[in-house]
Amino acid sequence: MKRNVGRIDAIVRVIAGIVLAGIGLLAGVSVVSVPIVSALGVGILAVVLIVEGATRRCLLYRMLGIDRCPVE
Numbered sequence: 001m002k003r004n005v006g007r008i009d010a011i012v013r014v015i016a017g018i019v020l021a022g023i024g025l026l027a028g029v030s031v032v033s034v035p036i037v038s039a040l041g042v043g044i045l046a047v048v049l050i051v052e053g054a055t056r057r058c059l060l061y062r063m064l065g066i067d068r069c070p071v072e
């Protein structure tokens with residue numbers, strides 16, 4: 001599968017994923033009070049964003065026919 005996420009979009013995804021992972025960890029150790037399902041959901045979303053940013057491939061973009069990656 002070819003890349004379909006641009007460089008800036010990838011950087012934003014990785015940063016957002018790291019922030020969400022931190023929030024998920026804080027919720028997991030009960031520093032932040034949220035339901036456990038929410039903490040698990042935030043953690044899964046963080047992993048997805050980090051993987052998409054690192055690989056520069058987004059399945060949702062692919063299904064919608066969006067290509068934000070400039071020709072390399």
